Amino acid sequence: MKPKLSIKGRQSMWAYIFITLPILFFICIRILPTLYAFNVSLHKWDLLSKNKPFVFLDNFKELFQDEVFWAALKNTGKYILFAVPIGLILSLGIALLLNSITKGASFYRMVVFIPYVTSVVAVSWVWRWMFMKQGGLINNILNFVGIAKQPFLDSTSQAIYVVISNVIWQALGFYTIIFLAGIKQIPQTYYEAAKIDGASSWQRFKNVTIPMLNPTIVYLTVMASIQTLQVFTQVFNITSGGQGIAGGPLNSTISVVLYIYQLAFVNYKMGYASAATVILFLIILCISLFQMKVLDKKYDY
Amino acid sequence: MRRSTKVIAYIVLAVVGFIMIFPFLWMLSTSLKTGVDIYSPSIIPKKITFNNYVRVIENSNFLLWFKNSLVVAVITTVSVLFFDTLVGYSFAKLPFKGKTPLFILILSTLMIPTEMLIIPWYMMCNSYGWLNSYWSLLFPGLTSAFGIFLMRQFFMGVPDDVLEAARIDGLNEFGIFLITAVPMVKPALSALGIFTFLGNWNAFLWPVIAVDQPNIYTLPVGLALFSGESYNQWDLVMAAASLATIPVLIVFFFFQKQIIEGIHMTGLKA
Numbered sequence: 001m002k003p004k005l006s007i008k009g010r011q012s013m014w015a016y017i018f019i020t021l022p023i024l025f026f027i028c029i030r031i032l033p034t035l036y037a038f039n040v041s042l043h044k045w046d047l048l049s050k051n052k053p054f055v056f057l058d059n060f061k062e063l064f065q066d067e068v069f070w071a072a073l074k075n076t077g078k079y080i081l082f083a084v085p086i087g088l089i090l091s092l093g094i095a096l097l098l099n100s101i102t103k104g105a106s107f108y109r110m111v112v113f114i115p116y117v118t119s120v121v122a123v124s125w126v127w128r129w130m131f132m133k134q135g136g137l138i139n140n141i142l143n144f145v146g147i148a149k150q151p152f153l154d155s156t157s158q159a160i161y162v163v164i165s166n167v168i169w170q171a172l173g174f175y176t177i178i179f180l181a182g183i184k185q186i187p188q189t190y191y192e193a194a195k196i197d198g199a200s201s202w203q204r205f206k207n208v209t210i211p212m213l214n215p216t217i218v219y220l221t222v223m224a225s226i227q228t229l230q231v232f233t234q235v236f237n238i239t240s241g242g243q244g245i246a247g248g249p250l251n252s253t254i255s256v257v258l259y260i261y262q263l264a265f266v267n268y269k270m271g272y273a274s275a276a277t278v279i280l281f282l283i284i285l286c287i288s289l290f291q292m293k294v295l296d297k298k299y300d301y
Numbered sequence: 302m303r304r305s306t307k308v309i310a311y312i313v314l315a316v317v318g319f320i321m322i323f324p325f326l327w328m329l330s331t332s333l334k335t336g337v338d339i340y341s342p343s344i345i346p347k348k349i350t351f352n353n354y355v356r357v358i359e360n361s362n363f364l365l366w367f368k369n370s371l372v373v374a375v376i377t378t379v380s381v382l383f384f385d386t387l388v389g390y391s392f393a394k395l396p397f398k399g400k401t402p403l404f405i406l407i408l409s410t411l412m413i414p415t416e417m418l419i420i421p422w423y424m425m426c427n428s429y430g431w432l433n434s435y436w437s438l439l440f441p442g443l444t445s446a447f448g449i450f451l452m453r454q455f456f457m458g459v460p461d462d463v464l465e466a467a468r469i470d471g472l473n474e475f476g477i478f479l480i481t482a483v484p485m486v487k488p489a490l491s492a493l494g495i496f497t498f499l500g501n502w503n504a505f506l507w508p509v510i511a512v513d514q515p516n517i518y519t520l521p522v523g524l525a526l527f528s529g530e531s532y533n534q535w536d537l538v539m540a541a542a543s544l545a546t547i548p549v550l551i552v553f554f555f556f557q558k559q560i561i562e563g564i565h566m567t568g569l570k571a
Contacts, residue, residue, distance in 0.1 A: 007468070012397035014474035018387040022444045023403060025384075029441060030410040033421035040420065047424075094317055097310045104311075110557045111318040114325070117553050117560065119503050121521040122542040125528045126328045129535050135340040137327060144342070173321070174564065181565045230414060233505045237525055257416050257506070264420050265510055277417040288412050 034281075041278045045271030052271070059275035069276065071251045072259040078160060079167065079231050079255060084224045087168045088217070091175035096209075098176070099183050109180070113173035120170065124237035127166045128153065153239060156252040163238050163253050167231060175220055182216035183209070222291040226284055232257040256280055325546065331539040339536050353540035357527075362515050363544060366523035372435060373519060374501040377442040381497045382490060384444040389452025390478050394464060404453075410446045419510055426511060437511040438519060442501050448493050455489040456482060492563030495556060502549070520545050 005013065041059055045052045063069050094112060098105050115123060130137045131152040139149045153159050186209065194204045210217075235255050239248035247254030247262070256276065264273035331339050332353055334346040341347070357363055391397070392404050422441060423432075431437040459482055467481040483490070505521045512518055518526070524545050528538045553560065 008396055011395045011474060015391040015395035015397040018391045018395075018478075019403065022384045022388045022449070023406070025444050026407055026410050026446070029422075029443075030413055030418065030446075031406070033418045033425070034413050036421040036424075037417050094314070097314055100310050101307065101314070106558075108314050108318055109561060111321055113557070113561060114550065114553065115321055117499055118325075118546050118549055119521055119524070119542075121503075121505060121525045121528075122328075122545045123324060125524070125538055125542050126324045129331065129539065130324065130327060132535075137342060140340075140342040169321070169324075177561055177564045230416060232416075233521075236505075236509075237528070240529060260416055261506070261510075264423070270420055270424070274417075274420050277414070277420065280414055281412075281417050284414055285412060 037274045037277055040271050041274035043271045045269075045274070047268035047270055055271070059272050060279075062272065063275055063279070068251055068254065068259060069256075072254045072256045075160060075252070075254055076229060076231070076256045079164060080225050080228045082161070082164045083167045083171070083228050083231075084221060087171050087175055087224060088220055090168070091172050092179050092213075094172070094176045095179035095183055096205075098180055109177065112176050115170045116173040120233045121237050123170060124166060124234050127162065127234075128238050131162050154249060156249045159239055159248040160253045163231075163234050163248075166234050166238060167228065170234075171224065171227070175224065178220055179213070179216060182213050186212045218291065218294050222287055226287055229280070229283065229287075230257050231255045232261065236261075325550075328539050328542050328546070331535055332543045334536055353536045354544065357537055357541045357544060361527050361541070362518070362523065363527075363541065365516060366518045366520045367544075367548075369435070369438075369517060370502055370520040373438045373442075374498050376435075376439055377501045378494055378498045380443045381445050381448050382494055385448035385452050385493065386483060386486070386490065387478070388444070388449045389454075390456050390482055392449070392453045393456035394459070394461075394482070395474070407446050407449055411450075415441075415506060419507055422507070423510055431511075433512050433514045433517050435517070438508055438517075441507055442497070442504075445497065448497065451489060451493055452486065455486040459485050488562075488566065491559050492566055495560050495563055499549075 042054060042056055043052045044055045044058070098108055098112075101108075131139075133139060133149065133151050133154050136152070138152070143149060151158060152162050190208050190212070191204055194208055199207065232255060235247070235253050235258050239253045247258060257280070260273050260276045260280070263269050263276065326344060330344045330346060333349045333351070334341075335348060335350045335352065338347045388407075392400065418441070426432045426437045431440075463485075464477055464481060467477045472480060503521060504519070505525070508519045508522045509525065512522065515523070515526075524541055527541055531537045531541075
């Protein structure tokens with residue numbers, strides 16, 4: 001007779017059956033490749049050459065002297081600095097408006113959300129078409145109201161803002177829904193109490209809504225920053241030149257991820273590109289740790 | 302609230318709604334125009350033509366890309382739903398040794414950006430000869446750490462008594478999981494399913510690296526490269542963009558309630 005397992009024993013047997021494949025997946029497809037990337041970043045690893053010598057931190061030293069990498073870092077900072085605050089403020093405003101109306105709220109909610117679910121590649125090309133210097137809609141409108149034609153995507157100073165406008169437009173709906181969920185959780189009694197105390201609507205916004213939304217704001221800021229840090233598809237599609245090499249005029253829109261893509265899959269400098277991914281990883285790690293620290297704080301009101 | 306403020310709220314929201322919708326209308330408008338009419342600022346085409354759509358379908362593998370995207374998105378979604386519910390359930394409801402370290406191991410992978418993995422994945426695919434195959438597009442998305450976290454949260458809300466009752470009724474552990482526990486987390490399943498599908502349907506970074514032959518492109522990759530090649534033929538590019546967008550919009554209209562409530566519920570994108 002087979003020895004019978006206890007209920008607990010049986011349960012843990014099933015648990016191991018359930019989790020084995022996925023755990024192997026995470027080890028083989030996520031963790032080992034990450035360690036591998038660290039390893040590659042320490043080598044001069046060109047895909048086509050036979051020798052891949054260990055160079056320790058040389059790739060990192062070279063990166064910090066690489067003008068394009070600095071441009072990519074600076075641009076990525078710009079993407080975050082503009083897209084995140086503007087996107088969050090606009091979406092908070094929209095969420096408050098949506099919360100204040102009764103009729104048609106769910107319809108508007110849906111409309112605001114549409115750009116978020118549609119293909120980034122498709123809307124990037126729509127953007128590109130609307131912002132064409134010659135014959136684009138925006139220049140036609142500017143022309144109509146008597147403003148001179150703008151170069152937009154042909155300009156080293158304007159192109160990045162065209163991309164930023166697309167990033168904001170696409171993310172707005174998501175932020176709005178999250179804000180709306182946060183606003184709905186604020187107990188009405190707080191507002192009533194503030195009203196009795198004679199607080200104006202601005203004071204109620206400043207002293208009730210904002211502090212109560214604090215966890216939502218922190219969460220969205222961190223999430224939006226990490227997402228914008230990884231901006232790639234929009235830059236690739238809105239500002240690519242010939243042969244699919246993107247980055248805008250004089251690398252004025254190139255982002256860190258786009259540069260990584262070019263290093264690895266246009267120039268096949270795998271070691272150098274991996275070093276750049278390690279830097280990206282460290283930045284994301286810092287933001288995540290910051291989030292954990294801030295969100296761990298208890299919010300007492 | 303006062304009437305006048307309400308009117309202002311509706312006006313502002315109408316403007317916002319217009320800005321959100323207009324690019325799609327402009328895309329459709331251009332795609333239906335012909336010749337020099339595409340440069341006219343009028344949103345109503347002088348003469349409506351579907352010729353651009355016909356040309357896109359005839360001159361590219363558009364329908365094939367559509368099918369490829371569908372295959373990849375459906376398989377990854379089914380796989381994520383299957384594995385993530387199993388694993389989420391195990392971590393929420395089953396006792397076993399090493400539970401906490403294993404859970405931390407899975408969660409820690411959330412911090413690894415895809416950008417860091419694409420180079421090792423590419424070398425792996427290169428040496429195993431996986432490039433330009435469905436498998437190369439599929440394998441990174443077969444399970445998701447976020448989904449496991451989400452399902453665990455929801456399974457924790459299932460009362461132990463209910464599972465115990467099923468155990469007394471003689472169900473084995475897999476039966477308890479499938480027949481008793483899973484139906485109780487249906488809303489989470491549909492949210493996870495929708496986000497996994499959308500995420501894989503729209504994925505760009507890895508697919509554009511994993512495949513470089515037109516017959517295996519996914520829709521976003523095909524659309525990007527087709528648009529690059531048809532540069533300045535905006536009627537064609539917009540027809541292709543419309544073809545890629547409209548099916549998603551139709552699905553969205555049907556599922557918008559679940560999608561938006563899914564975000565409310567999860568507060569995260571998978």
